[in-house]
Amino acid sequence: MGTPIMGAAAQVPAWVPPTDVEWALFEAKKRQDWDGYLRVLFGTSTFAYAPKHLVDDDQLFAGLPYIAAHGSRFLAVYTRGELTAPRAGEVACDVSLPLAPYVWWGERLRGMVINPGTPTETFFPGARRKRRRWLALRDEVRPYEREGDTGALLTKYTGPLRGPLAVGLACGAHLSVHRRALWNDLTDVYADYRADTTILREAWGTSSRGQWRRQLDFLLAGRNSPPQPEFVLRVRRAIARRAPGAHTDSQLWQRLAVDTLRERGGTEAELAELRELILRIIRYEARFRADGLLPPDGYIASASGYDFGRAVSVARWGLGARYTEPAEAAAAVIQAGELCRRHYTSWADFSAGYTLGRVLRFDEESFGPMYASALAPHRILLDSPSSPWRTLPFQPLPT
Structure with missing residues (x-):
């Protein structure tokens, strides 16, 4: 040759x-x-x-x-x-x-x-x-x-490995592992220019800088996902604070959530949907415990991690699509990491919240690809010795 x-x-x-x-x-x-x-x-x-x-x-x-x-x-x-x-x-x-x-x-x-x-x-x-x-x-x-669809943990050794930017990038690692992308690269493209612009256009309705920034801000505000899951999880957190252990009482949880929504003018149809949502969360958490996403007595405090984790990817795609500059993308990634640390206590806690937000939005209790594509990265990120979830302290922030 x-x-x-x-x-x-x-x-x-x-x-x-x-x-x-x-x-x-x-x-x-x-x-x-x-x-x-x-x-x-x-x-x-x-x-x-x-x-x-x-x-x-x-x-x-x-x-x-x-x-x-x-x-x-x-x-x-x-x-x-x-x-x-x-x-x-x-x-x-x-x-x-x-x-x-x-x-x-x-x-x-x-x-x-x-x-x-x-x-x-x-x-x-x-x-x-x-x-x-x-x-x-x-x-x-x-x-x-062809090596399988579980994903891979890929690290850039000259990229951020410590500090707030690395922590923020690690909050977007579910998707990086699933897509076999470098988890800690904020140099240029996520996939490539054409792929980055395509996913923003087709999955996010974004074809300009202004549209990209609006989507990013919605994610960082936790407003891309439906508000109902966060509402019922907030009610359960209040129960746990007032009466430790009482959060396991599903009937109490349903009653307080329904009463609160009724006081706010919720319709009977909305109240029924709220009851069913709580039961769905309970069923998902049972599966999460069986699959190791949650400890035996664990429960999820917030599902907003799904928005925050995706904000990291949207920031990176925006850089690749030339809708932003590296400094703005890095600031958004750091902000997403700080939000995760305000809502969760550990990497495992964040991952469970991210996964719940994902499956409540897209899975319909099928435990199909939308669940598997979060579970496999969860295991890789928690088990691999070189994972940022093993090398970076989570360090929760006050809410």
């Missing part, structure tokens, strides 16, 4: 690989194991920067060239850990390797360069001619998507 050019950045002292992917690339490069290097690339997400206006207009993808020191032009491809801070007029787009023929534009591109300017930098001259060979090599690799 020809000999790749190792690049000028082959030896850099005291280098910290951003993720396990870059470390694997570095080791393969050091051995000059180019098939091994490519196998790593074919098993992970790769990106190229493109002019934003072309991507927004759905024009044919045109990756921006990298001009090497000797003047040759290469198509620059990056692994996720080596994506840069947002570039003016450019966006990071997912590209599948080996590159499709239409990606190669112009006749002056000599080939492809991986992670230019980093210790994993490698040039592949004539890469467009190696597509058949590389396709065969890619077929030997088992893509991560």
